[in-house]
Amino acid sequence: MPETTKMTKDITFHVRRYDPMKDKEPYMQSFQVPVTPGMVVLDGLHHIKENLDPTLALRYSCRMGVCGSCGMLLNGTPTLACNTQILDIATTDLTVAPLPNFHIIKDLVPDLMPMLEKHRAIHPYIHREKPEELNDTTGEHYQTPEQLEHYLQFTYCIKCGCCMAGCPTLATDSEYLGPQPLTQAYRYNADTRDGGRAARNEVTGDTHGAFRCHYAGECSRVCPKGVDPAKAVQLLKRQLVFDYLHLAQKQTPCELLHGPAKGEKMPNIPTAPARTAGV
Amino acid sequence: MADLKRYDNRLGIWGWIGGGRWGIDRYAYALHRITGLGILSYFLMHIIVTSLRAMGIYLWVEGQFFHKPLFRIGEFFVFAAFAFHAFNGIRLFMVEMGFAVGRPIEPVYPYQTSLNVQRPLFIAMMALAAIFFAAGGWEFLQYMAK
Numbered sequence: 001m002p003e004t005t006k007m008t009k010d011i012t013f014h015v016r017r018y019d020p021m022k023d024k025e026p027y028m029q030s031f032q033v034p035v036t037p038g039m040v041v042l043d044g045l046h047h048i049k050e051n052l053d054p055t056l057a058l059r060y061s062c063r064m065g066v067c068g069s070c071g072m073l074l075n076g077t078p079t080l081a082c083n084t085q086i087l088d089i090a091t092t093d094l095t096v097a098p099l100p101n102f103h104i105i106k107d108l109v110p111d112l113m114p115m116l117e118k119h120r121a122i123h124p125y126i127h128r129e130k131p132e133e134l135n136d137t138t139g140e141h142y143q144t145p146e147q148l149e150h151y152l153q154f155t156y157c158i159k160c161g162c163c164m165a166g167c168p169t170l171a172t173d174s175e176y177l178g179p180q181p182l183t184q185a186y187r188y189n190a191d192t193r194d195g196g197r198a199a200r201n202e203v204t205g206d207t208h209g210a211f212r213c214h215y216a217g218e219c220s221r222v223c224p225k226g227v228d229p230a231k232a233v234q235l236l237k238r239q240l241v242f243d244y245l246h247l248a249q250k251q252t253p254c255e256l257l258h259g260p261a262k263g264e265k266m267p268n269i270p271t272a273p274a275r276t277a278g279v
Numbered sequence: 280m281a282d283l284k285r286y287d288n289r290l291g292i293w294g295w296i297g298g299g300r301w302g303i304d305r306y307a308y309a310l311h312r313i314t315g316l317g318i319l320s321y322f323l324m325h326i327i328v329t330s331l332r333a334m335g336i337y338l339w340v341e342g343q344f345f346h347k348p349l350f351r352i353g354e355f356f357v358f359a360a361f362a363f364h365a366f367n368g369i370r371l372f373m374v375e376m377g378f379a380v381g382r383p384i385e386p387v388y389p390y391q392t393s394l395n396v397q398r399p400l401f402i403a404m405m406a407l408a409a410i411f412f413a414a415g416g417w418e419f420l421q422y423m424a425k
Contacts, residue, residue: 171294
């Protein structure tokens with residue numbers, strides 16, 4: 001078997017450190033990290049924690065860009081440490097800092113709770129007139145693939161906070177809802193199964209709601225999942241204006257799907273998957 | 280559980296342009312705010328100066344401050360701020376009404392965002408602002424040369 005050798009290159013990691021028990025303000029600390037092609041920033045931080053300084057605090061979980069735990073400011077751009085190759089963004093030096101616009105708990109660990117509280121405030125779930133349809137459902141809801149496309153893009157949000165870190169409005173207005181919650185508000189408003197648009201408008205149309213966004217576009221530029229929050233927020237603003245002027249088309253939430261009770265199946269049609277609701 | 284001490288990592292006004300590696304739309308965002316504040320300040324000063332007339336103070340007669348080159352240059356900056364703010368404002372109005380951001384799409388890497396969709400509008404509006412800026416600049420230069 002041929003022996004493969006990988007070129008190792010030393011990269012200086014400049015890591016922003018902060019220990020609430022000792023430090024008044026964050027400071028920068030440098031570490032030399034041997035980097036081979038394929039290493040992601042999270043690997044480099046693990047190297048520091050395991051070999052150079054075990055006190056370094058960072059948050060991570062899945063290591064594959066799904067959980068959204070390892071959002072950091074890498075060379076001035078908010079992104080995920082687990083899916084950013086070191087050699088793609090650094091030749092000699094790499095600056096690693098916690099996400100801005102959040103409080104720092106320790107080192108690279110931001111406090112995401114304010115974002116999650118705002119997320120909760122916009123009713124991030126399907127509203128139905130009859131709550132039993134959700135709690136004890138008897139069937140699926142009608143929704144066409146075209147209707148699904150109206151909101152599918154915004155369901156990929158992993159709540160990493162990168163969009164919130166990039167938002168310049170949040171930098172000066174901590175009460176502003178921010179791109180993540182507003183995107184999720186549009187995601188549920190655009191869902192034909194939902195009937196909670198009026199309740200969400202109360203929150204998103206408020207002083208610190210959607211109209212505080214002035215399209216800096218940074219949220220969409222830095223989103224590691226391609227969710228495009230800036231687009232969702234602009235579409236949400238249109239909804240709010242149309243609702244305010246009573247120009248929006250009246251929409252009633254789609255009904256429960258009830259399969260055919262009788263009838264014969266056409267030949268050569270495969271059996272449908274087993275029902276998941278109302279069984 | 281005792282309250283943990285936390286460090287407030289909000290960037291403040293520095294966050295409008297600094298603190299990271301940002302795209303051009305963020306600089307347009309910052310400039311829109313700065314020019315807006317500039318035009319508002321000019322408007323307030325305009326009201327104060329014209330109201331001085333009621334007290335018998337005429338600042339715009341020949342040889343007074345309003346005919347000095349420094350004021351003319353300042354006026355040109357106000358005009359330039361107006362040109363940018365007006366055309367960027369038209370772009371923002373269209374974008375914020377959802378007319379130039381495109382439809383939701385399946386996110387496939389490399390991601391295409393609404394920033395790409397509205398880019399031609401951005402370029403067109405900045406080109407119009409530049410034409411106004413150049414035409415106004417020519418007028419001001421001719422006036423200054425007199």
